[in-house]
Amino acid sequence: MALDIVTIVAVSAGAFFFLAGTVGLLRFPDTLTRLHALTKADNLGVGLVALGLLPRAGSLSGGLKLICVWLLVLLASATVSQLIARAARDSGPLP
C-alpha cells in the first residue's frame, strides 16, 4: 500500500514535469529557454517515473535496469542540449 502510494505520487509528479516541459517547449520564446524546459522533462520527468516504478520492478536486476535507463537518458539529454545550445549560439545572435 505504502509502495503503491510512492508509485502513484512519483509517476504523477514525473508526468507533471513532462507536461510542464512540453508546455514550455511550445510556449517559450527562443531556443535556449525551450531547451531549459525540455531538460526539466528529461531529467526530472524520467527520473521521477523511474523512481516511481522502482517498487514495481520485481527484481534487483530489473530495478538496476530502470536506474541505468534513467542515467543514460540523463547523459544523452545533457549532451544533446549542450550541442543544440552551441549550434544555436554559433548560427545566430542570441535573442
Place this chain on the structure above:
Amino acid sequence: MTFALALHIALAGMMLGLAAWTIAARETFAAVVGFVVYGLFLALVWVRLDALDVALAEAAIGGGLNGLLLLGAAARLRAAEAPADAERPGASLRLLAALLSATVAAALAAAVLLLPEPAPTLAPAAAANAAATGLANPVTNVLMAFRAMDTMLEKVVLLLAVVGVWSIAPDHFWGGRPGVRHQADPQGTLAFLARVLTPFGIVVGIYLSWTGASHPGGAFQGATILAAMWLLIMMAGLADTPPMNARRLRLMLIAGPAVFLLVGLGGLAFGAAFLAYPAAYAKPLILAIEAAMVLTVAITLGLLVAGPPERSAAP
C-alpha cells in the same frame, strides 16, 4: 471503456495525426523529424501488440537509423529545396497521387479487416517445433531456422545496398573514404559522449544479440546499436571512416552471408537439404551465424549512413 482501450485509441489517433503531419510538412527536415517520431510511436504500438522483437527492431531501425539516413539526405537536399519547391506539381497531379495512396491504404485496410476469424497462422506449428533448435525465442526460431532462407537473402540484400551506395562514388574517389572527415573538439561534449556512451552501447548491443536466443532481441537489433556506437565515434571525430578498399572491412561485410551460405551448403552436403541444421548442432550453428551476422549488419548499417566515398583513402 477500459483504460487499455482508451490508451489504444489515443495511440492510434496519435499515429494517424503524426502520419498526416509528416505528409503535410512543407520542409524536408520537419517531415523527417515527424517520421522519426512516427517510428518511435509505431514501436509503442508493437509493444501493445506483444510483439517485442518487432518493437525493438522498429525503434532501432525505423526510429533511429532510418531517421539518421533521412536526416543526412535532408541536409544534402537543403540547397535544392527552394528550386524544387518552386516547381511543385499541379493540383490535379497531387490529387491523383493522394487518391492512389488512399486507394492503396484502403485496400490494405480491407485486406486486414476481411481476414477470416481466427486469422490463418503458423504460430502453433512454430511453437510445436521449437524444441528442434534448442532456442527459446520463437521469433529467432522462425528467423534463423524455419525461414532461414529469407533471412539469408535479406543479408544479401543489405550487401547489395552497400554496393549500390558505393557505386555512386565518382571514379577518382573509388576505394576512398565515405563522407567528410568529421571535425569535432576532441575535448568537447560530443567526444565526451562518444567516450562515455560507447562502452555501454557495445555491452547493450552484444547483450541484445546474445539474449535473442531466448528473449526478445536478436542479431539485427543488437547490430543496429553497435552501428550507432560506431557512427557516434565517427561523428565525434575520434576515428575516421574506413576506406572502402580496406580488405578487413570487405571481409567483415561478407562474413554474415558467407557463414550463412557455408552452413547452408553444409546442410546440403551432410544433411537433408540446403540450410538443414543437424539436430545436435542446431544451436551452435545458429549462434555462429548470428555472431557473423551481427558483425556484418553493424558494419553494413554504419557504411550505409556514412555514404559513398567522397575523398581519397589517405587520411
